[in-house]
Amino acid sequence: MNHADGTAAPAEAATDDAPRPEGPPAKMVAAREELTPMLSQYLDLCEAHPDAVVMFQVGDFYEAFCEAAEEVARVCEVTLTKREDSTGTYPMAGIPVDNAASYLEALLGAGYRVAVADQVEDAEEASGLVDRAVTQVITPGTVVDDELLAGATATYLGAVAGSGEETALATVDVSTGECQVTSGSEYEVGEELDRLAPAELLCAPDAPDFELGFETMVTAADADSFDADAARETLSAYVSAPASVVETGSELRAVGGLLDYAEYTQGDDGPLSYVSRVRRYDPEQSLQLDATAIRSLELFESRSPSGGGTLVEAVDETACALGRRRLAAWLRRPSVDEAEIRRRHDAVAELLDRPMARETVRDHLSEVYDLERLVSRVSRERANARDLRALKTTLDAVPEVRGALSEVECDSLCDLRDSLDELADVRELVGEAIRPDPPQEITEGGVIREGFDAELDEVRATEREGREWVSNLEARERERTGIDSLEVGYNQVHGYYIEVTNPNLDRVPDDYTRRQTLKNSERFYTPELKRREDEILSAAERADAMEYDAFTRVRADVAAEVERLQSLADSLATLDVLTTFAAVAAGNDYVRPEMGADAVEIEAGRHPVVERTQGEFVPNPADFSDGHVAVVTGPNMSGKSTYMRQVALICVLAQAGSFVPARAARLPVLDRIFTRVGASDDIAGGQSTFMREMAELTDILHNATEDSLVLLDEVGRGTSTTDGLAIARATTEFVHDEVGATTLFATHYHDLTALGEDLPDAFNLHFTVEKTEREGQEPEVTFLHRVADGPSSSSYGVEVAKLAGVPPTVVERAREYVRDADSTETDDERSQSGESDTPVAAQTRTNGRADGDGVGGDGADGDDGDSDDGADGTPATDEPGDGPRDGTLAAYVDGIEAAEDGSTTDAEDDVLAEIRSLDVAGTTPLEALNALDRLKRRLDDEA
Numbered sequence: 029m030n031h032a033d034g035t036a037a038p039a040e041a042a043t044d045d046a047p048r049p050e051g052p053p054a055k056m057v058a059a060r061e062e063l064t065p066m067l068s069q070y071l072d073l074c075e076a077h078p079d080a081v082v083m084f085q086v087g088d089f090y091e092a093f094c095e096a097a098e099e100v101a102r103v104c105e106v107t108l109t110k111r112e113d114s115t116g117t118y119p120m121a122g123i124p125v126d127n128a129a130s131y132l133e134a135l136l137g138a139g140y141r142v143a144v145a146d147q148v149e150d151a152e153e154a155s156g157l158v159d160r161a162v163t164q165v166i167t168p169g170t171v172v173d174d175e176l177l178a179g180a181t182a183t184y185l186g187a188v189a190g191s192g193e194e195t196a197l198a199t200v201d202v203s204t205g206e207c208q209v210t211s212g213s214e215y216e217v218g219e220e221l222d223r224l225a226p227a228e229l230l231c232a233p234d235a236p237d238f239e240l241g242f243e244t245m246v247t248a249a250d251a252d253s254f255d256a257d258a259a260r261e262t263l264s265a266y267v268s269a270p271a272s273v274v275e276t277g278s279e280l281r282a283v284g285g286l287l288d289y290a291e292y293t294q295g296d297d298g299p300l301s302y303v304s305r306v307r308r309y310d311p312e313q314s315l316q317l318d319a320t321a322i323r324s325l326e327l328f329e330s331r332s333p334s335g336g337g338t339l340v341e342a343v344d345e346t347a348c349a350l351g352r353r354r355l356a357a358w359l360r361r362p363s364v365d366e367a368e369i370r371r372r373h374d375a376v377a378e379l380l381d382r383p384m385a386r387e388t389v390r391d392h393l394s395e396v397y398d399l400e401r402l403v404s405r406v407s408r409e410r411a412n413a414r415d416l417r418a419l420k421t422t423l424d425a426v427p428e429v430r431g432a433l434s435e436v437e438c439d440s441l442c443d444l445r446d447s448l449d450e451l452a453d454v455r456e457l458v459g460e461a462i463r464p465d466p467p468q469e470i471t472e473g474g475v476i477r478e479g480f481d482a483e484l485d486e487v488r489a490t491e492r493e494g495r496e497w498v499s500n501l502e503a504r505e506r507e508r509t510g511i512d513s514l515e516v517g518y519n520q521v522h523g524y525y526i527e528v529t530n531p532n533l534d535r536v537p538d539d540y541t542r543r544q545t546l547k548n549s550e551r552f553y554t555p556e557l558k559r560r561e562d563e564i565l566s567a568a569e570r571a572d573a574m575e576y577d578a579f580t581r582v583r584a585d586v587a588a589e590v591e592r593l594q595s596l597a598d599s600l601a602t603l604d605v606l607t608t609f610a611a612v613a614a615g616n617d618y619v620r621p622e623m624g625a626d627a628v629e630i631e632a633g634r635h636p637v638v639e640r641t642q643g644e645f646v647p648n649p650a651d652f653s654d655g656h657v658a659v660v661t662g663p664n665m666s667g668k669s670t671y672m673r674q675v676a677l678i679c680v681l682a683q684a685g686s687f688v689p690a691r692a693a694r695l696p697v698l699d700r701i702f703t704r705v706g707a708s709d710d711i712a713g714g715q716s717t718f719m720r721e722m723a724e725l726t727d728i729l730h731n732a733t734e735d736s737l738v739l740l741d742e743v744g745r746g747t748s749t750t751d752g753l754a755i756a757r758a759t760t761e762f763v764h765d766e767v768g769a770t771t772l773f774a775t776h777y778h779d780l781t782a783l784g785e786d787l788p789d790a791f792n793l794h795f796t797v798e799k800t801e802r803e804g805q806e807p808e809v810t811f812l813h814r815v816a817d818g819p820s821s822s823s824y825g826v827e828v829a830k831l832a833g834v835p836p837t838v839v840e841r842a843r844e845y846v847r848d849a850d851s852t853e854t855d856d857e858r859s860q861s862g863e864s865d866t867p868v869a870a871q872t873r874t875n876g877r878a879d880g881d882g883v884g885g886d887g888a889d890g891d892d893g894d895s896d897d898g899a900d901g902t903p904a905t906d907e908p909g910d911g912p913r914d915g916t917l918a919a920y921v922d923g924i925e926a927a928e929d930g931s932t933t934d935a936e937d938d939v940l941a942e943i944r945s946l947d948v949a950g951t952t953p954l955e956a957l958n959a960l961d962r963l964k965r966r967l968d969d970e971a
């Protein structure tokens with residue numbers, strides 16, 4: 029397939045005005061007719077790969093010329109030289125062929141694709157110009173070299189075709205051959221893309237313009253390859269009946285375009301034999317965690333700037349790379365198949381009960397190499413003899429693993445054990461053919477074992493005899509000539525020689541022929557030595573060639589077993605994860621969750637990550653059997669977020685097949701987990717936090733079902749208190765009435781706790797703190813991190829502010845405001861006989877339905893209806909950090925200033941002035957954070 033039509037999007041790295049380093053250099057194009065044959069060959073290859081930097085082998089170096097040379101010199105930090113010939117002077121930069129990986133990595137990192145143009149002909153045999161061809165186009169999504177691959181994580185190339193409801197996404201992990209395709213609406217495919225975050229993305233001409241939440245190289249690949257007929261043809265080289273794998277035209281086109289490009293990057297060598305599995309899947313076949321949930325639950329990456337732990341780290345005790353990738357895949361896509369989850373739990377339970385078997389399996393798995401990548405190298409004819417020995421070592425472990433599992437009883441483990449194909453034929457073949465400690469190179473002998481190939485052994489015997497004859501020659505000749513200092517040696521240029529020092533030259537026999545004269549000696553050969561030399565050299569050369577030949581035959585025989593090897597890799601990966609789950613359960617006191625419950629019921633649950641970092645972790649229950657919406661209140665820092673996340677992580681672990689950190693757990697099979705966490709947590713994202721919050725909320729409200737788990741952490745915090753409260757309340761009602769999802773709603777809006785009492789399926793939880801009051805002193809607060817029924821009585825925001833180091837003047841003023849507000853509330857309560865008519869916060873509900881109809885309805889509109897903004901328009905009075913009355917910063921500042929009676933310090937005056945001058949609407953979150961930091965410093969300095 030032709031990719032040379034220039035349709036590929038330029039890589040992101042170079043600036044717009046600089047000449048592109050990819051494609052044919054203008055200077056060479058202009059001088060085309062006069063170019064030397066070699067440069068003309070370079071120009072042709074550049075023209076054939078307009079989207080890549082061509083690295084052109086000249087002897088021991090890969091060279092780039094002109095603009096590309098300048099860029100290579102800059103990015104790889106190598107010297108920019110020049111090449112001069114009759115047609116002109118061309119900038120030139122080279123990287124060593126033998127040590128190219130780190131330079132190629134730098135070029136990939138700078139956003140380039142690299143076309144590696146190798147000499148495909150032996151320079152000595154070439155008559156004239158050496159033939160060169162692009163053997164590989166290295167791109168971020170298709171790197172296959174171990175040095176360039178990121179450890180055990182999967183690197184995907186993705187392709188999108190179609191649009192609207194018929195959008196399809198195909199992905200392939202080029203290093204392992206795992207190829208998958210799915211389709212759905214643009215939204216669903218966008219989510220799937222976010223989840224997989226391919227390193228490189230190909231877009232068919234009709235693909236939607238996705239807003240991607242991850243870094244990737246976007247390639248507008250060859251449009252023709254996405255044509256349905258072309259795609260069918262491409263795919264039919266991989267599966268016998270394309271129609272049995274793909275369901276829609278878009279899926280066919282996505283997977284066709286994808287594989288075509290993958291082939292192109294491997295030097296257009298035809299179908300990739302190691303892609304033996306092209307699989308279609310539906311994201312609904314697994315517990316759906318969108319990118320936001322994956323991030324906020326910290327499954328794979330910590331959000332803490334100091335790099336706290338992640339879920340995968342907490343449970344990763346895998347023994348091999350296969351298991352490591354499988355663990356990540358299971359956590360990313362926990363199962364929704366109850367029977368499958370039970371099978372995994374059965375296996376974990378039995379492995380937990382059989383510590384000996386478990387540890388033996390883990391010991392042997394630790395000897396297993398990355399079989400998937402080995403197999404892919406074997407199929408791509410890139411494996412060397414060391415790779416085959418690594419394969420043998422891996423296969424050696426299999427009977428041991430099977431043996432360790434000989435007594436297991438549960439079906440899932442028995443099936444898994446029986447699926448472990450020992451591949452004795454392959455193991456024997458490699459064992460007999462390849463030497464135990466072979467060299468890196470496969471062309472220089474030392475690779476094939478004696479006894480494997482009789483003809484080869486004969487040739488090696490001739491070589492050996494010859495060498496023995498030569499090594500005995502010295503003694504023989506000394507005796508014959510009587511020259512004690514006579515020496516026999518060898519050098520690359522002259523071959524074998526007999527060396528005699530000048531004082532002994534008169535004793536040299538007649539059959540010695542002079543070969544070389546040195547300062548103090550002469551070198552000779554004899555006819556017999558010459559004959560032996562020729563025999564040795566030709567035998568050695570022949571033997572090396574025969575070894576290479578034998579090696580490639582063995583490799584091809586192994587490659588023929590790719591499917592069996594991949595299926596073995598699959599079973600080993602699964603076994604590694606299951607034994608890991610058992611080991612983690614044993615080491616950390618996890619229990620088997622009971623699946624298929626109607627509601628989440630967790631006794632003494634723990635956060636799997638925090639419990640490892642926290643000296644003492646307080647276990648907490650979560651019981652949704654009498655209501656599916658929990659409104660969680662409690663002071664800042666009391667443990668609300670930890671609690672909510674721990675419920676989600678327990679569900680993720682359970683559905684991945686793991687036991688869970690709890691005393692007991694009964695869990696339903698969830699279809700999705702949604703998270704919406706506090707606005708300030710997103711500051712690093714640099715987006716308008718409130719907009720983002722609302723976009724995420726919309727997503728949840730549209731897509732959650734009664735089988736989903738929804739975590740809402742301080743929804744509405746990013747806007748004014750009145751609006752925030754209105755949104756939070758309307759959201760809770762909507763989730764309660766319409767969605768039916770299991771929901772944890774953490775909030776500082778104390779008024780929302782009314783919902784916990786009003787709505788039949790909602791209830792209140794709060795986090796307890798201990799307040800110690802000593803006479804004459806401000807109360808001290810201790811966080812107990814314990815959850816209890818009912819709403820929280822107070823927020824202690826001011827105490828937390830004090831703990832955080834807010835200046836005493838501000839803390840004291842805040843306390844006064846809280847006291848004022850409390851007394852106002854008490855007066856209001858008295859005068860209104862317990863029934864408040866605040867616009868939103870205190871609306872009571874009848875028969876479990878909101879007056880409005882959820883988001884956007886009347887109930888959500890704080891300014892509608894009888895919202896008479898008098899004193900009783902005041903929202904939650906024990907709202908921490910919100911300041912008084914309307915909760916705006918300006919009002920807060922006014923309040924402080926008025927109350928201070930002109931007694932503010934200089935620093936406080938400065939701070940107030942700066943706050944006033946702030947253009948809040950035009951300030952990014954990061955700028956706001958910096959400003960806050962500056963203001964605090966100003967106050968601290970004065971203190």
Ligand SMILES: Nc1ncnc2c1ncn2[C@@H]1O[C@H](COP(=O)(O)OP(=O)(O)OP(=O)(O)O)[C@@H](O)[C@H]1O
Nearest residue numbers: 642644645646663664665666667668669670671813
């Ligand atoms: N159950 C627990 N046992 C022990 N320590 C805990 C527990 N839960 C939370 N913590 C500790 O308390 C800290 C604060 O918890 P968390 O962030 O969950 O509080 P929060 O109530 O959500 O706070 P905020 O409202 O300010 O976001 C955590 O970083 C953790 O170190």
